Amino acid sequence: GQQLNQSPQSMFIQEGEDVSMNCTSSSIFNTWLWYKQDPGEGPVLLIALYKAGELTSNGRLTAQFGITRKDSFLNISASIPSDVGIYFCAGHLNHGNNNDMRFGAGTRLTVKP
């Protein structure tokens, strides 16, 4: 299926630094979701965004739903070693009884202590 354009693919940062990643699409979505996946486990929902322009925080995480409904970003402030993992964006579009979900390729985050 069609993937969202997620960047960067990987990041190597020092503990304490801020992180920013984003996703773009040629199609609009009703919902943007951000997930984190640890090795060998399923993705865990971090933040869900439901309205264009919405800015939502969850602890050190902040995410925004782009005003055009075609993009979203995720920021992590003051990174810590346990932030290591793969972060995925996902766009959801509900049309009728169908749920259409698309995923970004992921951003692999490495945090050096």
Next chain:
Amino acid sequence: GAVVSQHPSRVICKSGTSVKIECRSLDFQATTMFWYRQFPKQSLMLMATSNEGSKATYEQGVEKDKFLINHASLTLSTLTVTSAHPEDSSFYICSAWRGGQVWPGELFFGEGSRLTVL
């Protein structure tokens, strides 16, 4: 958050056998469930969308006769890998959509099932 459980978490089988993976939404009803395949260090690849009571919709390139999906109830979907071969070895993940009247809904993932075909 909502809980989606997958079983088994790991399975090893011989080539030519069939393997069934279950995906359950434990505390909500999911009219739609999704099945993904994930290769090492890669993103989730959507295999099919499963709506309760109807046939699954498969993504292009996914063999429906190879990967049988059944969504017989609002809390259970199954993926059966038929006549498995070593190239079917992968990490399979399901997700379930929790809709709602107030919120558009959220998607929750199972823990994943690692299939190894010998």
